[in-house]
Amino acid sequence: MNVSSEGTTSLTRVREIAVERGAIPEEMLRATRPFVVRGLAADWPLVRAGRESLEAAEAYLRRFYRGAPVRAMLGPPEIEGRFFYNADLSGFNYHNIQARLTEVLDQLAIQRTRTRQGAIYVGSTSIDGALPGLRAENPIDLGARDPLASIWIGNRTRIAAHYDLPDNVAVAAVGARRFTLFPPEQLHNLYVGPLDFNPAGQAISLVDHANPDLERFPRYVEALRHAEVAELEAGDAIFIPSMWWHAVEALAPFNVLVNYWWRQSPAWMDSPTNALMLALLTMRELPEAQRAAWQEIFRHYIFEPDEASLAHLPQNARYALAPLNAQGAHVLRGQLLKRLDK
Template sequence: MIHTPPAEALKDPESFRALVTERCEPAVLRGAAKQWPMLAGGDVGGVADHLRRFDAGRAAEVFVGEPAIQARYHYDETLAGFNFTRSTMPFTQALAQILATAREPGRPSMYMGSLTAETCFPGIEETTRLPFVPAAVRPRFWIGHPSTVACHYDTMDNVACVAAGRRRFTLFPPDAISDLYVGPIDHTLAGQPISLAVGSEAGDPRFPRFERARERALVVELEPGDALYLPKLWWHQVEATGEVNVLVNFWWDGFPTGPDQPYTAMMLALVAIAERPPAERAAWRAWFDHYVFRPDGHPLGFLPPEHHGVLGSPKENQGRIRAMVMRLLRGG
């Protein structure tokens, strides 16, 4: 079951963080965006008109897929390339083509993703407010024909709102990663690694471990005005199932602790630890558990705070730790 938070969780960012974000579980937010002006007309035409009203005249990157791929944007058979092409055109032209060809049989599929409000639609953020999303967070827009976006994760917390069409999310928890057969991390469709197994037929001999993950999948369907909260690192395949689909999403870090991101630390650990002997990796795992993941609490919890040194308050010590790390990286 996917969590449905109480109404009071959606009144402001502090309540949302306490009642939703800190659970680190997906949450369905039915009707969270139903009051947006772009949804007032109840149809795709009204949403399109609202987008045109704020259009800054910028070009957009469009994914174009031939009918043979059935709008499943993915790698090609060699994994060296992709099964779609990228085209750049003015936003208004791309939107017009999507709308005009939506009902044409056998037409190529078109998909625009991650169009930022500040670049493409300045001012539109005032009409897409959610009281529980921090005010500084700006929306992004995802527009296209029916499509399937390959299962991936994000390194930021995410609220995704349907403005037109319908969306089906298939979710897997972060600890399913080893069963998802994740592809390359530096040769990706749109920035994040994807699962090669999600969407495969049951019993596919290429992905035997995926059968364990398949049983853990959570599926949620969203209608216009509905939203879904996705914690960072949750895997999600996203299917747009209307003739024309518009999604508005908000990304932010619900738990910022400084300028450095956890993913950065993981990438450095790849070159520092991943190829060491198994027994040494196990030793480092114990160190990471003790100092970073802390299953038994603070590593110096048995001492008064004045003796915690750089392991004291992160806000007070992040500068000292970053300086230590930079010195170590320089060989000092």
């Protein structure tokens, strides 16, 4: 495997599947490996507008805008589109603003006329909140799911590898994007930054996936051996399973991505990240033998539970160990809050 000076690699391509009538099969929406569907949204009016011209795509978006402010990330030309930390990880190399979407679109048009372009990125913005009606004209069939639908708008930008808890279908609506994906078990080789101080609320890899410094991050070579890459044109879609790391690079001077998130778990379940942060508080600094004991407790109750381990307890006396429902989760959350409030 070779890594060029531009950071490109000969990686495994994400598998592609064909679908009928524009609907992804139900079993594929529960997959644990990524896949690409070419042309899934080829008939979207937004996709057709973008193929006509960037100006037509912008005009189409403006039709739906009703004035709600959006959060935009702005970076100078020096960052070359890579939204990241500053040199000592004490801050970031960009700043956030609240603005009208029309103002952001105007600035994107201005940047396209410049030789050295600043980076502009409107990320993870609710479609229904910012552009009511857009989703109805550009639908996607995800079965009975009611996903969170978001829109991402910007110019040539690079987002570091990160993971999301929900499953994700992302559609390149305007422009092209490159996705580099890593399975969850490559965590150790991705050199992840701070858990609680990061650009968008999610821990990110410190490796520049477009130009990796393999002297500083030598284990990244192993991560690349397991990586999969996909380049999406307008109308193509990619399925990213829960917890898969993914770096995203926008390849055109104007890009629009639409994505859909959903969880394969009840709405009352809390984020596992809460458990991780609490474990940092309560377990990481324990003596090794005690950490090993707690590892066995978690294996027994969480990661490898079975009915035999609870057979000695009557159903009515299992309490927190009983199958959870909304009411049980409410009780358990209350007990946890009392413990934390001491």
